[in-house]
Amino acid sequence: MAELDGLGQLHAIEQGLVPPPPVMATIDMNHFHAERGSVTCGMRVDTFHYNPLGGVHGGMISTLLDTAAGCSVHSTLAVGEMYTSLDLSVKFLRPVTLESGQVTCVGKVLSRGRRTALAEAQLVDEDDRLLAHATSSCMIFGGWASNS
Numbered sequence: 001m002a003e004l005d006g007l008g009q010l011h012a013i014e015q016g017l018v019p020p021p022p023v024m025a026t027i028d029m030n031h032f033h034a035e036r037g038s039v040t041c042g043m044r045v046d047t048f049h050y051n052p053l054g055g056v057h058g059g060m061i062s063t064l065l066d067t068a069a070g071c072s073v074h075s076t077l078a079v080g081e082m083y084t085s086l087d088l089s090v091k092f093l094r095p096v097t098l099e100s101g102q103v104t105c106v107g108k109v110l111s112r113g114r115r116t117a118l119a120e121a122q123l124v125d126e127d128d129r130l131l132a133h134a135t136s137s138c139m140i141f142g143g144w145a146s147n148s
Contacts (some may be wrong), residue, residue, distance in 0.1 A: 006077030007008035007128065010034035027060055031102075036108040039071040061123060065090055065134035068121040070109030073138045076112050083117070084135040088139045094131045101126040114142055 001009050001018060006066055012018045012033055024032070027049070031042035042062060043049070066088050073083050091144040097104060107121040123132040 003079065004025075004078050006074045006081070007034060007036050008092075010071060010075055012040065016097075017121075020024075023063065023067070029064070029136075031104065034071065034075050036075050037072060037112075039068050039075060039107045040104060041068055041071075042102055042104045045098055045100050047094060047098065049096075054097070056100075056114070058090070058092060061092065061096060061132050061133050062088065062090050062134070064103070064105040064123055065132060066136065067123040068079040069119040069134055069136040070107070070138060072107035072109045072113070072119045073140075075116040076109055076117065080142050081140055082142045083138045083140045086116075088134055088136045090102055090132060090134045092132050094129060095124075096125070096131050100131065103131065110135075 013020050013033055018076045027043060029041050029043050033040045045056055049056045049060045069116060071087050103123055103125055105121055105123045107119055109117055109119050111118040119136050122128055122130060
């Protein structure tokens with residue numbers, strides 16, 4: 001995968017040419033789709049996602065948001081570039097429960113520089129109601145020669 005750019009790497013995962021990251025199986029993530037600057041993923045809510053209070057654990061929601069935001073930045077990487085998340089700021093707006101059904105998370109790059117990127121992600125339910133929102137700052141490193 002090292003010879004592919006970021007979007008090519010994500011397409012290889014999407015097309016089943018390489019195994020998906022283990023976290024996708026851990027939370028039963030589905031419907032992964034990547035375009036340059038945007039990534040969509042989803043999850044059918046199940047009780048194993050629940051916290052003791054009877055709703056989806058905030059960590060599950062944050063994982064979806066972090067995946068969509070971070071992978072949207074990943075989709076902009078040149079060959080040899082890498083990134084890491086610097087922060088993730090999440091706003092939980094509505095409870096996520098079995099009644100939410102299939103939830104969909106869309107991440108988009110808001111700004112992409114040479115060394116940093118800002119992305120956002122929105123999580124909606126089957127009725128397109130906004131459940132949660134996040135912003136993420138990412139640091140981009142490596143590949144400097146290809147950016148000059």
